[in-house]
Amino acid sequence: MKYFDYAATCPLDPEAASAFVKASTEYYGNSQSLHDIGSRASTLLEGCREEIARLLGVKSEGVYFTSGGSEGNFLAVQSLLSQSSKKGKHIITNIAEHSSIHSSLKMLKGYEVTELPLMENGMIDVQQFQSAIRDDTVLACIQHVNSEIGTIQPLNEIGTLCKENGILLHSDCVQSFGKLDVEAISPFVDSLAISGHKIYGPKGIGALYISPSIPFDSFYPNTSHERGMRPGTVNIPAIVSMVTAANKQVRNMNHNDEHIKSLREQFLTQLMDVRDEIIVHGHANAQLASILGLRIKRLEGQWVMLEANRKGYAISTGSACQVGRTSPSKTMLALGINDKSAKEFIRISFGVHTTEADVKGLARTMISIIQEAPQRDNQITSMVK
Incomplete structure (x- = not known):
């Protein structure tokens, strides 16, 4: 089986495993224990915190380790709203945000939430974002990179607008960290979340950054771990493994x-004979190369996926967090693509282990799936229904 689903999760890097x-x-040791074994663990933990902060271009006192991107997104929303210096009950996000953002806001x-669509190129319209700002807007949640078509959102411009209007900005950077320079956008956000398994680290570990200049109340009362951010003994082995993987990915970012x-480019070139049957989504000049979101005309994506698997x-x-649902991908809906066409969507994602062969x-x-499809009209029609 050849793997083309790196945007969902990555295999564990051998160095990270070691x-x-x-x-x-x-x-x-438990990093909260006062004996020497606990102190050694605590020292290692704080070293990892400083290293993640360095890679993100932020202050280490604002870094908290979490169970992953979804929890990081949830805790960011709760934390930023707990002590917002601005009075209001209005939030701006976009339709294509990760399900953990939508779930947290619901x-x-x-609170009233304005969900912005995407332009045809997969980007948020900055002017539309500006028009959505109200006197009572207190928070915006805008992902750095779309997880289904890979478009890179203009966080610098959005972040500037937020600062000018006293709005806190959280960004889901799960897909971008280790692949793009997150340091370039971290000064423009108030919080961001990352995940270990998207960068060849272990599952069940991530990190959340919240600007130390923002006071907040912990969602979990009377919690001592991670300076009150979340309960539970800190998973130091997973943190060390994630930091090892993160260092390697950032170090090799340009090469990768x-x-x-x-x-x-090779993949799309190879498809030239059937190019008229394929619609590729995104912005050529502002897109993460590793994520390729496309539709094959008249073929349902789930059928194509199962044929490829066979x-x-x-x-x-699309996003693994939505698998099993009958509704089309949020990104397709954000692009204004109707239900039947939206269900044609498939995602192909490349990784460091992917070869030319x-x-x-x-x-x-x-190509064979597309060319053989007319012979399976009945199967396709039944799946669409």
């Missing part, structure tokens, strides 16, 4: 980007 084992066996009582851009290739129909093989497979 770091996990070493930390588990040599730094097993939990809020008494060139490799993946080349693979993407032929030995793992692709997806893998890409050529997938391209041949996609």
